[in-house]
Amino acid sequence: MRSGMMRMIPEIDLSSSQKKALVDLACDMIRLKTVASNEAAIVEIIKNIFDGANIRRHIIEPEQGRASIIGFIGSKRPRLMLAAHTDTVAPGSGWKTDPFKPVIRNGRLYGRGSVDDKGPLASLIAAALILKQYEAKLRGSLVIAALADEESGSKLGLGYMFNSELWRSIKPDYAVVADTAHNMHAIDIAEKGVLRISVRCIGKAAHGASPQKGVNAINAMAELITLLEKHRMRFKKHTLLSPPTISTGMINGGSAPNMVADACEATLDIRYLPSQKPSGITREIKQLCLRVQKKRGCSFTLSKTLEMKPTETNKDSSLIKCLTKAAEVVAGIKPRLIGLSGATDAKRLILAGVPAIGFGPGDEDAAHAANESVDIKELYEFARVCVLTGFELLL
Template identity: 40%
Template sequence: YLAPLGIPSTRHEKVKDRTNLVARIGSGSPRLIIVGHIDTVPAGDGWETDPFTAVEKDGKLYGRGTTDDKGATASMLLAARYLKEHESELGGEATIVAAADEERGSKAGMVYLVEEGIVTGDYAIIPDAASDMKKVFIAEKAALFTQITSYGKQAHGSTPEKGVNAIKNLMEVLQRIDRMTFDVTEHGLLSAPTYNLGMIQGGVAPNVVPARCTADLDMRYLPGDSAETILKKMEGICRDVEKELPDARFELKVTMADTPIELPEDHPLVKAIVEETASAVGAAPEIAGMSGSTVAKFCMTHGIPAVNFAPGEEHVAHMANEFVRIDSLVEFAYVLTRIVSRLLK
């Protein structure tokens, strides 16, 4: 698609067969990055069509990834065609990225591309939080994933007094963490911080006192709070329970952590998106925040101002019978060309 249009592109792989495609239009600065991702989550159950065959019906495309995120990536490529035709009018460089590995943490995708300096810029637009262009997401909560391991002593289930029950001890820790408070609980664009106990694994049989149990937790906290503060509270709970239950022993480790991000509402990138969208479709998108994490975070932590702005319906990503309206993809491509042209004057 790109080569016949005269758009140069390169392929990059940190992991074999996890390919990232990077295309560039124009040159110099400022530089605007537009990042879609081409991987998907598994199909799951409940589909009325083949999830990996695009099916067009009633002005919609059905299939896994149509909204998250191949539809938006197709819009980017459509916009790239127009931008190439008007390349002489650009006063900077537009970098189009079709990234891998977004659904699994982006280590082989945007993390790799940014850390290696393959992709860099002055602005970034991430069309990955579907809102039918009704929202510009300028803030994201931080994600802090932890695992707590409880160590006990194995014994026969008929003589539990001879063992130390790792599951029961861990329950005491988890109940206290459930009552734990965050230092920052309010934000103008983001919902309250959350805690989810996602997995518990322990024991070998009902008639054996469990000697080991692990729990995996997901915490999402707000700008102004910190992982260090939260971890200190969790460590304190573990140590308190160890003092109260002398045979208990706990180990806390971080399995994944990122940081909260927030871009000012009056940033030139935000203003360009809001004003050009309003001019093109007659309605300005709402300024918003999101609880999840996107590759905008990797851009921001490397000094590239980034926001999420995308076509597609909310709440259909990762679901059975995922779809996207075709007209929304065309409209997004048009709006995107206006935003790029403005930022790269």
């Protein structure tokens, strides 16, 4: 350990057997297809690990097969949560190997979930097993969470836990969410807000042979989308977050190919900054709708389907300081602070009143991509960073 970097805490490296167990666990989880389903199979594996190490645990399963598991080490405060998710996105095309058959090649682990989020989860489990050995000495406690349903919004995972009696008894003081990648060179402390708006356009039906007698809702929606693409929303710059965006994610309209479409509906996905308010964004979109209405004789209605506020953790928090020091000690890295356009469980934790950050191993562009992979050495180092962060906060 580099002198002067951290206070005197135990020197930790992973043994050969601990490294093997970490990789074996990651491979076992990759083999299980958990695309918006079957997280309970991973929970069963982790349950057996926790039971073998005498780690107290609780399982929640709001729907059959959609389970999460939470382990507990110690019972005092402060309380640190280490969290990762067990579900993945679908593999998609372009793979050179079977995405659900892990492959180790040139020091990298290949497979769906290797970086998002099963490899990092295996590192968190390895860190928890080490911290368990120091349980009697901890002045605080650790919560280790393997969560379902993150890729689909966390309703059956973290969101469900927020509404349970369990959450009220285990709410942490800090949280590290292993779902950011950037090869541990960045700490996610800010995330844009998410606003989804359903836009419905009503036109006038007519025979397809006489389109001039109708008002085509699809054409009107196309014009609105073109205006939205060119529109620059009103906002103040943020030091960590890029400008806000509007994306048309879904569209549906018309009832027959030989009819002028009398209705069309589109869903807008908007990522906005702390200086903006959903009401103001909605007003800006309505103004564009009015321009199209006056020109085409149609009508628009807007309805909000999702809202998640922008979030930011204090850059001077003790969690960030401890984790930064740990990364320097373990890997010679001084992570920079960043903001994300996407929404992770760190956002959900912050909205629930928990100072949370995103941090983890792996290449930023590997998640959700074909031939997803992670450097195995980074998984080892990430486990050690989590151990040292735990020591610094809890020992």
